[in-house]
Amino acid sequence: MKTTRRQFLATAGGGAMALLAGCGNSPRVFPGRIVGASAAAGHRLRDGAFPAPDETLDAEVVVIGGGIAGLAAARRLDGRRDLLLVELEQETGGNAACGRNAVSAYPWGAHYVPLPNEESTEVIALFEELGIIRGKDPRGLPIYDEEALCSDPMERLLDCGRWQEGFLPQLGVTPGERRQYDAFFARMEAFRRTPGAFAIPLDLGSPYPELDRITMAAWMNANGWDAAPLRWYVDYCCRDDYGAGIEHVSAWAGVHYFASRRGRAANAERDSVVTWPEGNGWLAQKLSAPLAARIRRGCIVWNIEAAGKYTFVDCFDLARERSVRLRARGAVCAAPRFIAQRIVRGLAPAQGLEYSPWMVANVTLDSPPVGPGAPLAWDNVSRRSRSLGYVVATHQNLNPVQRETVLTHYWPLDAQSPADERRRAVARTHDEWCGLIAEDLEETHPGVTGQIRNIDVWLWGHGMIRPVPGFIWGEARRRMREPHGMVFFAHSDMSGLSLFEEAYTRGCQAADALLARL
Amino acid sequence: MSNRGVRLLLLASVFTIATCGLIYELLAGTIASYLLGDSVTQFSTVIGVYLFAMGVGSWLSRYVERNLAGVFIQVEFLIALFGGSAAACLFAVFPHVNSFRVPLYAIVFVVGSLVGLEVPLLLRLLSAQLHLKDLISKVFTFDYIGALLASLLFPLFLVPYCGVAQTGFLFGILNAVVGLIALWALEIPNARALRIYGIGVLAFLVAGLFFSERIVAWSEAAAYGEDIIYTRSTPYQRITLTRHSDDIRLYLNGNLQFSSRDEYRYHEALIHPGLARLRNARHVLVLGGGDGLAVREILRYPQIESVTLVDLDPAMPRLFSTQEILTRLNAGAFSSPKVRVVNSDAFAWLKQNRRVFDFIVADFPDPSNFSVGKLYTTAFYARAQAALAPDGAMVIQCTSPFIARKSFWCVDETLHASGFVTEPYHVYVPSFGEWGFILASHRALAGEPEFPAGLRYLDASSFAELFIFPPDMVKVPADANRLNNQALVRYFETEWGRYLRQ
Numbered sequence A: 001m002k003t004t005r006r007q008f009l010a011t012a013g014g015g016a017m018a019l020l021a022g023c024g025n026s027p028r029v030f031p032g033r034i035v036g037a038s039a040a041a042g043h044r045l046r047d048g049a050f051p052a053p054d055e056t057l058d059a060e061v062v063v064i065g066g067g068i069a070g071l072a073a074a075r076r077l078d079g080r081r082d083l084l085l086v087e088l089e090q091e092t093g094g095n096a097a098c099g100r101n102a103v104s105a106y107p108w109g110a111h112y113v114p115l116p117n118e119e120s121t122e123v124i125a126l127f128e129e130l131g132i133i134r135g136k137d138p139r140g141l142p143i144y145d146e147e148a149l150c151s152d153p154m155e156r157l158l159d160c161g162r163w164q165e166g167f168l169p170q171l172g173v174t175p176g177e178r179r180q181y182d183a184f185f186a187r188m189e190a191f192r193r194t195p196g197a198f199a200i201p202l203d204l205g206s207p208y209p210e211l212d213r214i215t216m217a218a219w220m221n222a223n224g225w226d227a228a229p230l231r232w233y234v235d236y237c238c239r240d241d242y243g244a245g246i247e248h249v250s251a252w253a254g255v256h257y258f259a260s261r262r263g264r265a266a267n268a269e270r271d272s273v274v275t276w277p278e279g280n281g282w283l284a285q286k287l288s289a290p291l292a293a294r295i296r297r298g299c300i301v302w303n304i305e306a307a308g309k310y311t312f313v314d315c316f317d318l319a320r321e322r323s324v325r326l327r328a329r330g331a332v333c334a335a336p337r338f339i340a341q342r343i344v345r346g347l348a349p350a351q352g353l354e355y356s357p358w359m360v361a362n363v364t365l366d367s368p369p370v371g372p373g374a375p376l377a378w379d380n381v382s383r384r385s386r387s388l389g390y391v392v393a394t395h396q397n398l399n400p401v402q403r404e405t406v407l408t409h410y411w412p413l414d415a416q417s418p419a420d421e422r423r424r425a426v427a428r429t430h431d432e433w434c435g436l437i438a439e440d441l442e443e444t445h446p447g448v449t450g451q452i453r454n455i456d457v458w459l460w461g462h463g464m465i466r467p468v469p470g471f472i473w474g475e476a477r478r479r480m481r482e483p484h485g486m487v488f489f490a491h492s493d494m495s496g497l498s499l500f501e502e503a504y505t506r507g508c509q510a511a512d513a514l515l516a517r518l
Numbered sequence B: 001m002s003n004r005g006v007r008l009l010l011l012a013s014v015f016t017i018a019t020c021g022l023i024y025e026l027l028a029g030t031i032a033s034y035l036l037g038d039s040v041t042q043f044s045t046v047i048g049v050y051l052f053a054m055g056v057g058s059w060l061s062r063y064v065e066r067n068l069a070g071v072f073i074q075v076e077f078l079i080a081l082f083g084g085s086a087a088a089c090l091f092a093v094f095p096h097v098n099s100f101r102v103p104l105y106a107i108v109f110v111v112g113s114l115v116g117l118e119v120p121l122l123l124r125l126l127s128a129q130l131h132l133k134d135l136i137s138k139v140f141t142f143d144y145i146g147a148l149l150a151s152l153l154f155p156l157f158l159v160p161y162c163g164v165a166q167t168g169f170l171f172g173i174l175n176a177v178v179g180l181i182a183l184w185a186l187e188i189p190n191a192r193a194l195r196i197y198g199i200g201v202l203a204f205l206v207a208g209l210f211f212s213e214r215i216v217a218w219s220e221a222a223a224y225g226e227d228i229i230y231t232r233s234t235p236y237q238r239i240t241l242t243r244h245s246d247d248i249r250l251y252l253n254g255n256l257q258f259s260s261r262d263e264y265r266y267h268e269a270l271i272h273p274g275l276a277r278l279r280n281a282r283h284v285l286v287l288g289g290g291d292g293l294a295v296r297e298i299l300r301y302p303q304i305e306s307v308t309l310v311d312l313d314p315a316m317p318r319l320f321s322t323q324e325i326l327t328r329l330n331a332g333a334f335s336s337p338k339v340r341v342v343n344s345d346a347f348a349w350l351k352q353n354r355r356v357f358d359f360i361v362a363d364f365p366d367p368s369n370f371s372v373g374k375l376y377t378t379a380f381y382a383r384a385q386a387a388l389a390p391d392g393a394m395v396i397q398c399t400s401p402f403i404a405r406k407s408f409w410c411v412d413e414t415l416h417a418s419g420f421v422t423e424p425y426h427v428y429v430p431s432f433g434e435w436g437f438i439l440a441s442h443r444a445l446a447g448e449p450e451f452p453a454g455l456r457y458l459d460a461s462s463f464a465e466l467f468i469f470p471p472d473m474v475k476v477p478a479d480a481n482r483l484n485n486q487a488l489v490r491y492f493e494t495e496w497g498r499y500l501r502q
């Protein structure tokens, strides 16, 4: 392999930095551990047999899975029916899980929600109830809780050795490339303004079969949009939302990213988002708090079956190593589809499900990283990195002087096929992950390694459903939405796009459908 | 060593002791005039005390009977220790003592008497080898040449290039080295113990030279164009106090906070336009303002029952409650039993606060970065609003409406967006220029102000003028400052950037 001068300098520089960090030739060992998710528990579902239940409990309705969709369903059912929610992890939240250390709370997955569209009525009602939306101004625009809105500065990009505000590359962009920017964004704006075109929840929008059939990359080629900075930007956006780039996701999903957001606020720009130090974990905790007495944590549901007028839900208590049978009149299955079709007896497997694996690391630093150009923002991305950069967990803190901080480092594992990436990911040790993470951060901020105090790692084997061509408007997804006897389904998988609004709305809808049948 | 060698060595000692002695004296005089001002008084008193102490030392020398050389070297080490570290010690104790003159004269006295002790001992050591006539002539010649060298080196080279504290350590080291050489050359009982002692002193001074912060580096002083009398980096900021004759100035991170010559204009304008109209005010909250100058103005109203001061940096109220010069400036504001100091971030503190105040003073640094910018947002004012009594008022310092016009009116817009009624006003503070404030309240303030006695700037007519904005400062449209747009920081950067580049 021929080493380019730049690569050589990078390696040499990295080596020098490693020496400076005081660790000689052997890579530095960082404290921390691989925290989740409970892959072992999940694998048991695939491989292991579970002991037969030795106890039967009655509950009118059971919700399986305590992610956003499950919590939404439980919230809707609570108070109306006698309810139990079963979650395999020690905490509810699912992909919106969060953690906390001495420095800050931080997300392990989902970390923000954009201003919801008018048609996202369930989410708006929730936001009003939680005080995220505080009222309306005379024009009827929602007034948001300012402390929940992402503080300025929101985004910055490291490109050509300098940090710039925003993610769209601006440095060294040629007039020709700018014309492509203009054409691309004009097209997105036209889609955005077309009533009924792209909506959230997405089922309120239109199929556009010609967009659903091909990849985003192919569609951009067809339009002559080949400018490198534009393609990098669109690819970045798709990887951020779907864990897979423009070569993998459908053009429909790609356009949806740009054309679906119409949320407005009296006191924020259109592209604002709401976020908290713990990310969407804040929302998950608000949802689960009133349900605390009805939630069973650390219990894995391994069988759901209908018998007469009952639906039986068998779950295995991981701590007590025994199974319990729940006898219910109906259930909402809010587990991901690849699990649902393993535990719901008689449910036909959906074809063509693809999931993007992710690695998320929370890196505790002694002081915030510095660099030339725009100051530290909430979300910080380097154009040269294959990771998605980092989100600063302490960004929403209001105290003016911050020394220590936690960076949440996001990395969609999309270099190879999801199955290969999953295999590679679980094979890596904590030290190996730390090496990759530190190397990536060091590229972005030379010298930062010396500031790292701790690195915790979370692997999402099936982090996000992938909206590959044909999936969103295809047969498989349509069938996923149908109930199975008295088992109703709720999960963002059923949308094909892994978004808070989709998950939450699915949960509400499944609960309503179940209530209508009871 | 030959007699001739010993003689030369002893004369070299006279020379160094003379040089070092004068340097220590000059250092003390310089530090005293840096810190206390009025250099004529400081130099005269320091020299007076020093010479008197030398006399005391000379007189004491008669009690040294045996082991002349041993005592001589011991004293040499003591001079090195005390003289060498005097400057650094004086700087270090300055912020912590009520009367700086006590440690100042104490240390001058100690060094002076040690030097005074040294010369007679030397004379006696040399008397065995020289005739009285030669002895006196040689010793005094070297003494005066040393003095000349010191007095030239000090202002031309040492202070500009080495800084005051470093100079002290440098000459202390010189002292100690000469002592060690003498120890090696002379025959002295118990030399081992003395050597360890001398090496210890030397090591201490070398460490002092390298590790002490460059307390008064000339470069820093030059940047301010004033004498720096105190500087310290806290985890939150760099605090610097300077003095230029009777003018004391406080800088935080290099930005001027006040000049003692005209700060009364700033602080009278900050407090009285609001508080003089709130006859029923009992409880006041001050956010920022750790110098206690705003509190001084508040305490002019006898009906005030409590003042709560929230400042992020504990070093500020501590400095301004112990140092004599500074407590004179704020009239001992922090020793009033009505005043309570909380070391906390204002935003975090307001979030958990449940008390209600009649008057709130937001005296934060200018919004020059995103962190400070948060303290000027609608989110912050919403918190402050909850802490404000229904007929109370809040005043905010908001940079210069002349230099940063849009920034000033941005704060006004932000307060309106937070539901306040406002009264913008401004005052001319010579060291700052035209400066702006905004009074914010739930409903318009009524009534005429009743000013307390003792104000130097505000009266009925200057009060009326505050609210007149000439055309070059009148309102311009600006966005409200929110956490999620930080409009103010962006305006501020542009406007001050443009002004400073001119």
Ligand SMILES: Cc1cc2nc3c(=O)[nH]c(=O)nc-3n(C[C@H](O)[C@H](O)[C@H](O)COP(=O)(O)OP(=O)(O)OC[C@H]3O[C@@H](n4cnc5c(N)ncnc54)[C@H](O)[C@@H]3O)c2cc1C
Pocket (backbone or CB within 6 Å): A045, A064, A065, A066, A067, A068, A069, A070, A086, A087, A088, A089, A092, A093, A094, A095, A096, A108, A109, A110, A111, A112, A113, A299, A300, A301, A302, A334, A335, A336, A339, A343, A358, A360, A460, A463, A464, A490, A491, A492, A493, A498, A499, A500, A501, A503
């Ligand atoms: C790294 C990452 C970043 C993301 N960032 C964002 C973001 O910023 N904004 C956004 O809107 N979305 C984001 N998402 C998407 C996120 O997945 C959704 O927003 C949403 O949280 C999904 O919720 P859900 O309820 O549909 O699914 P899940 O979160 O998958 O919930 C399923 C739950 O079921 C439980 N479960 C599974 N099997 C069983 C079983 N057999 N028995 C019991 N319980 C079971 C799981 O433990 C889990 O708690 C992100 C996703 C990832 C992976």
